[in-house]
Amino acid sequence: MSEYIVTLLPVYMESSGEYLGSVRLRKFQKDLVDVKDGIVLLSAPTGSGKTVTLLTDPDRRVAIGLYPNNELLCSQIAGLHSFINNYLEMKPDKTSLLEYCVKGYVEIDYSPLNIYVSDKPVDFFGRKIKEIGIAGFSGEVVKAVANKGKLNELIRVSDELGKMIEKNEDKYVIVLATPDTFFLLVLYAYSNFDAVGRLLHYIITYGNEVFSFEDLDELMRKIGLIREKLANVARVLLPVRESTIFIDEYHLYGFYELSSFTALLYLLKHVHGWEGRLVLSSATPNFVFQEKIGEKLGMNVKQINGLNQVKETGDGDELVRGPTNIVFMDVKTKGRNRVSKLYMSSELAYDLLNREFFKKQFKKCLKSGKRIMVMLEKVSHAELFTEKFYSIYGVKPKCAYSMFREDICSENEDWNIIVGTGAKIGQGVEYPGVIFGVVARIESTDFLQSISRVGRKYPGESIVLVPLDTELLKELDNVEIFSRGKVSYVELAKWVENDGRPYMKKKPSGFENIYSTFISIRERLVKLVGLALHYRVSGAYMEEYMKQLKQISGGLENIFIHSSPDNLYTLLMFRATGPSVHYCRELKGELKCFDRGEDLGTIIRNYDISSRDGRLVIKGFGRGEINVECENIQALVDLVNLLKQDGKRLLIDWYTLKNIYKCSLRVEVNDGAVELLTSVETELEDQLFLIPEIMNDEFAEYIYRTGRGLRVKLNKGSLILLYI
Structure with a gap:
């Protein structure tokens, strides 16, 4: 054979009797219109119109869509443009954001914003809409106007959106963002990385000591957290208070990102006064995410299963x-x-x-x-x-x-x-x-x-x-x-969900356990930073800060910091990601080096690698092998073992590994000879790692081959350096 x-049999969706513009809504879309608050877990096939749910909340003036990457964000901007233009018959007045997403470059007068207007009001489930604004907030989209300053451009667009919806019932705003950018904005940490890293270091080091809010305010002033600059970040989030938040493709997020989302939504509620509706959307549900998100947020959870509305005729x-x-x-x-x-x-x-x-x-x-x-x-x-x-x-x-x-x-x-x-x-x-x-x-x-x-x-x-x-x-x-x-589509979905591709490589048992204690502490640290920075901006007494500080006080003792304070800002990134490094390639006998960087884990997983003059060189297809070797390895092993006895985890940056423990990156070249990867080491200096304990070789191999970290091979077992 x-x-x-x-x-695969044809896929139709059950329709409703409700219309939005000239298009008849599918039943799951109408079901969502009827849900006014709480958490909605939305499952529906690819291409069924889940993104249109950004237009299904007539009781609010703002919808925020969070998408896992810039490509999907731009794809949704194009999809919304088509829907608003064709079915709502609203004419585009400004489309610079759409043009950027389509062309990949921008004109001089670029702004990450689309505006749509209509002479005749559009019926929006009983509400009349004459204007819709769509903004894009992601690192890639905003980077296009970096000559104006990223934060300044975000403020300008947010001010324009704020004026649109202020006392205007006939206007509606959609903000599409990557969670990475939105996360930093909600924290007030956007563009304040080094200073926020120093604040984190203070909280971890002195969190158990009693201090006044006046002392906290003075500390933040001294380490460079300027009230006026933080207030500018706060201006970007003005439209968030009355919003539906739509998280797309949430099946992609693991337990690290789950802790980021729970901290994010906590701060939206307790700091920014958000009282909206949360929609988690995917064609392939993440059941771990489903179970925990409602429990952590204390919100009602409702399921809308569009997969049950799939038909083979229609x-x-x-x-x-x-x-x-x-x-x-x-x-x-x-x-x-x-x-x-x-x-x-x-x-x-x-x-x-x-x-x-x-x-x-x-x-x-x-x-x-x-x-x-x-x-x-x-x-x-x-x-x-x-x-x-x-x-x-x-x-x-x-x-x-x-x-x-x-x-x-x-x-x-x-x-x-x-x-x-x-x-x-x-x-x-x-x-x-x-x-x-x-x-x-x-x-x-x-x-x-x-x-x-x-x-x-x-x-x-x-x-x-x-x-x-x-x-x-x-x-x-x-x-x-x-x-x-x-x-049928439903049968295929259930097969994929339950036992499809059983030959896929599985995580070693206990994988989550090496992160669990650390992630719990990190989640509370994120909340504390958000609360402290809000206090710095508003001057309001924050009972929640003291409450969280008491809850986290014992856990802080389980983290041992062996890093430059500035590098701790990595803890406030939405995802745990590996370093981006520059590389060269051997193509047709010639060496070509690239200006663009690439994820080190991706390179290791896919290519045979070497070194030339300290630079990383891709030789061909295969699997790369980068060895971490430390002259003072015994001192590092002793520290990890000592911390393990006390139930602690080690957070360390590459700068410390290199200068204190004399660690280096090495790669085998020809005939067993070994060369240093000095250029990669330079790019790694700010990288933060979690070292939990000595692991068996199977565990270390999985971490290394899946791009989650590096490893130091020992006579028995390995130290794994997990990317943070």
């Missing part, structure tokens, strides 16, 4: 147009276990390019609008596939991932063939005009998310190609929902 084909548009066939294609590998077979079948996917089945389908793709999407595991697999694809077919696709190669990728924005990561394609980003796509770094949830993302506007047949090891392919005969050759 060379192919195993399963047909009178509206299909979500997945035309027949969609999921084709698992046989790839022979030498993998020794399920995980290695899975990864090797993805790596060898280029073998499909020479098969008659692929040639025939790709020919139809070019001539008749048939759509093809290839699902792979890693960025390097997609790059290798692209390299072979170009050599065979002479076509350069558009590459939607940061480490793209100009020799095999096209810069043509209008090109209808695309290669990208799950973050670029599988997380809600639309590519309606594309007929052939390759998605890398696929997780089981991304598999469901990615179906129908490519070429949605074409009504013809769609094929999803999944390369699979011969032995794993045979196992599909035992999957009940595939045995009849057809599967």
Whole structure:
């Protein structure tokens, strides 16, 4: 058996009798209109109109949408533009934000804002709307106007939005942001990183001591937290008080981000006076997130399950147009276990390019609008596939991932063939005009998310190609929902959710435990910083600050700081991320170095690496090996063991590791010779790490290979350096 084909049945959504403009709402959208407050857990298929829920709260004047990355944020801006323009018949008065998202660059008079107006009021569930403003708040979007100053531009846009909704019932504002930017704004920490790091150091070091608020205020003044500057950050958040907050693709967030969200929403309530509605939206629910968010916030939780409203026939548009066939294609590998077979079948996917089945389908793709999407595991697999694809077919696709190669990728924005990561394609980003796509770094949830993302506007047949090891392919005969050759969207969703892709690599047991104590303390630290900075801005007595300080006082003793105070600001980042480093590549015998940086974990996971003159060099496809070696390793091990006896965790930055414990980054080059990665060490100096305890080799390997940290190999076990 060379192919195993399963047909995905048509997907329709149950409609309601309610209209917004000229479009009839789907039932789950109308259900959301009827929910006035609390937390809503919204599950609905990809492309069903979850983003339209930003327009389903007539009782409030502001909706805030949080999206995991800039690509998805821009995709939603384009989607909202289309909906408002076509269905609400509101004319665009200003579209500079949309133009930036489409073009990728800006004009001189750019502002991250779209304005839509109508001569005739639009019925908004009993409320009449004549003007809608859409603003974009993300690092990438605001960076485009950095010559004016990021904060100044945010203030200017927020002031304009504030004037729109002030005493104007016929105006509505939508703010789309990445959680990273919004998180820092809510904390008042935006553009105050070093000073906030020093405040964190003070709270951790002296938090148990009694002090007056006057002393706290004086401390913040001395360390550079200027009241006027903080007040400017507060101005950006003026529209937030009366808002619906919409968190999209929340299944992507793990327990670290969960603690960030709970701290964020806590501060919105206790500092910024937010009393709105929270909507958590995804096609693939995160049940851990669901269970904990309501409990932590003390808010009522209501579920709206749009998956139960999916039908196989209907009178509206299909979500997945035309027949969609999921084709698992046989790839022979030498993998020794399920995980290695899975990864090797993805790596060898280029073998499909020479098969008659692929040639025939790709020919139809070019001539008749048939759509093809290839699902792979890693960025390097997609790059290798692209390299072979170009050599065979002479076509350069558009590459939607940061480490793209100009020799095999096209810069043509209008090109209808695309290669990208799950973050670029599988997380809600639309590519309606594309007929052939390759998605890398696929997780089981991304598999469901990615179906129908490519070429949605074409009504013809769609094929999803999944390369699979011969032995794993045979196992599909035992999957009940595939045995009849057809599967509904709901059945596929449940399979992915419960036991789809059981050959995926699992986290080692106890993975969450190494973070749990630290994350709990860090969450309270974030709250304390937000409360303290609010006190600095407003001068109001903060009972909540003292309450949180008492709750956290015992936990602070479980953190041992071995870092520059300035570098502690990393604790206030929304995500735990690894360092971005510069690199060079060997291409056709020449060394080319790039100005753009890349996540170190991504490089390690995907490429064979070397060093030249202290610089990181990518040699080819494979897995990189960077060793951390410390001359004073015994002193570091003794410290970690001593802290473990007292139940403490070590927070340390690379600067301290390098200068106190004489640690360095080394990579093997030729014939066993080892070279230093001095350029990477320089870029790592501010990086903060959590070192919990000595771990077994399996645990350390998982942390290292998944890009969550580095490791120091010992005679027995390893020290893991978890990125913070």
